[in-house]
Amino acid sequence: MFVSTPSSTVRPNAVLAVLASAGILAALMQTLVVPLLGQLPQILHSTPSNTTWVVTVTLLVGAVVTPVAGRLGDMYGKRPVLLASFVPLVIGSVVCATATAVLPMIIGRGLQGMGVGIIPLGISAIRDLLPPERLGSAIALISASLGIGGALGLPVAAAVVENSDWRMLFWGCAVLAAVVGVLIFLVIPHIPTDGPAGRFDYLGAVGLGIGLVCLLLAVSKGASWGWSSTTILGLFAAAIVAILIWGWYELRTSQPLVDLRVTARPQVLVTNATSVVVSMAMYAQALLIPQLLQLPKSTGFGLGQSMLAMGLWMAPAGFTMMLMSPVGARLSAARGPKFTLAAGCVVIATGYAISLLVMGSTWGILAVTVTINIGVGFAYGAMPALIMGAVPHSETAAANSFNTLMRAVGTSISAAIVGAILAQMTVSVGGHMFPTENGFRVGLLIGCGVAIMGAALASAIPVQRVLTGVAPRPKVASKV
Missing domain, CATH: 4.10.860 (DNA Excision Repair, Uvrb; Chain A)
Known part of the structure; x- marks a missing residue:
């Protein structure tokens, strides 16, 4: 229990549930349009090259807004910035739901991308709101919300697209975003900042x-x-x-905006470098496995699953990632987050190694995605703990946002590498061009190698205590 200040009260379980829901919703935006990609040129009366911006713009806007949201959260308080982040999310969802051309859809998706800052803001708010003994497991859970949000996006979106009007995807997101925004307003208390706001x-x-x-x-x-x-x-x-x-x-x-002197501290610098590598390893399987599941069996190695079936085969991995987050937190408490990060990378590499042996089996692929996402859950829970253990309290939101940005850079690099490999290694089947089996194997081998590199980087993180004299975190009252 915290000693109280002001009139704020905290209900730890409610806070954790609301912030995890916010993280799931923000992550859901990333995979929401995947089932629609093939239909977008017809829906929006445009070309495939133009409709790819529906995905690209969300990545670009999210990358730019994330460090800005983190800095604003440190300056003006995490609660108001969290609430503000839901406004473009709701508006963007409505714009997408009513779009009849490619430009409004791109604008709406860009507004949805502004919600990505919710995740690092939520992680940093946890440091202020929860008792120290619950901090590790809470950070791991919020980080794991990335996995379950991404995993839910595919089957939910596929089911809606196959059985209803595609616009319901975005109307549903608008309603969910409004509901979670209201819950944040009701449940998350004011969090005092460390002094004057200063100049943005x-x-x-x-x-x-x-x-x-x-x-x-x-x-x-x-x-x-x-x-x-x-x-x-x-x-x-x-x-x-x-x-x-x-x-x-x-x-x-x-x-x-970003204190590069703090970012250059060895513990922060090497953790951010590891974040890039881990995100590359995580995203490689997210690109390769769905394609492998959906390729026709006539290719000789494809598994012939529908979009909805593919999403259902992928979904357990995201839930596993969340279920394993307390295990990762206990491991960090016992051995330190550096050990958990390195162990997570080893588990990811193991999953990729298994994938090379079971490519022709849907159950084998399920085991692969579950194994990889256990490792990702360990790694993603450990990285914010390492960051917050090395920066002043007044910069936790900005530091976590920069770490999230490094993850975005890693996923972008991974997408470019995997895309280039699959585009170069193709075969013609029934008059259609498909990636070859060797193309997938090369991509999976790269994922394995990158994960091993992540383990090496994690092992090299020089863990240090935060410098003395750093302002303590503000205390708020706690109520179970």
């Missing part, structure tokens, strides 16, 4: 946004636009220049 770093936000958009756009569109094209090379060059200028500016401003 607008130039830093613009500079980072330009650099991220150029980088992620080049990575995500390289395969379709051509890696050696003038546009892609120009985007990479612009990203490098923008990020270097941004870093120079951030080191010289008194109130930066």
Whole structure:
């Protein structure tokens, strides 16, 4: 129990349930449109190349908004920024539900992408609201909400698309976002900030946004636009220049968007590097396995599942990730989050190794996805703990948001690599081009190798205590 201050009260179980629901909803946005991708050109009367922006824009906006939301949360309080994050989520869902052309759909999906900041804000709020003895398991649970949200998205969206009007997907999201926003308003108390709000770093936000958009756009569109094209090379060059200028500016401003000196602390720096690698390993199987499940059996190795069946085969992995989060928390309490992160990477690598032996079996693939997601659950629960163990309390939201950004960079790189491999290694079956079995094996081997690299990086994290003199976290009253 906390000693009280102000008139705030905390109900730990309710807080955890609401923040986990918010994380699930934010993660749900990422896979929501996957079952629609093949139909979008007809639905929106546009070309396939234009409709791919329905996915790309969510990634780009989420990457830019996440560090901004984290910094605003540290400055003005996590509760108001959490509430504000649901406004574009609701509006974007309504815009998508009423869209009849590609441009409104892209705008709506961009607004939905602004909700990604909910996840790191929720993780950092947990540090303020829950007793220390519950902190580890709570962080692991919120992190695992990423998995269950992504896992739920595929079967739910597929079921709606196959049996109802596709617009119901977005109307449902609008209602859910409004409900969770109201629950946050009712359940999450005011969290005191560490002193005056200070000045928001607008130039830093613009500079980072330009650099991220150029980088992620080049990575995500390289395969379709051509890696050696003038546009892609120009985007990479612009990203490098923008990020270097941004870093120079951030080191010289008194109130930066991202405190690079804190980010450069060895524990934070190596953890963020590991986050990129772990996210690459996580996303590789999320791209490869669904395709493998849906490829026709006439290819000789495809499993011939429908979109809905594929989603149902993938769903248990997300639930397993959440169910195993308390195990990861206990492991971190006993051996430290560094050990849990390294162990998670080893489990991920084991899952990929198994996949090379059971590619032709749906039950074998189920075992693979469950194994990999157990490892991802361990890793994703340990990373925020390592970050918050190395930064001042006043920067927890910004630091967690930057870590979430590193995960987004990792997933983008993974998508580019896997996409390039499958595009290059193809075979013609019945007049249609499909990725080859060797293409999938190469992708799975890369996932295994990247996971092993993550274990090596995690083992090298130099864990240190937070410097003395860091402001203690504010106390709020606790009520079970």
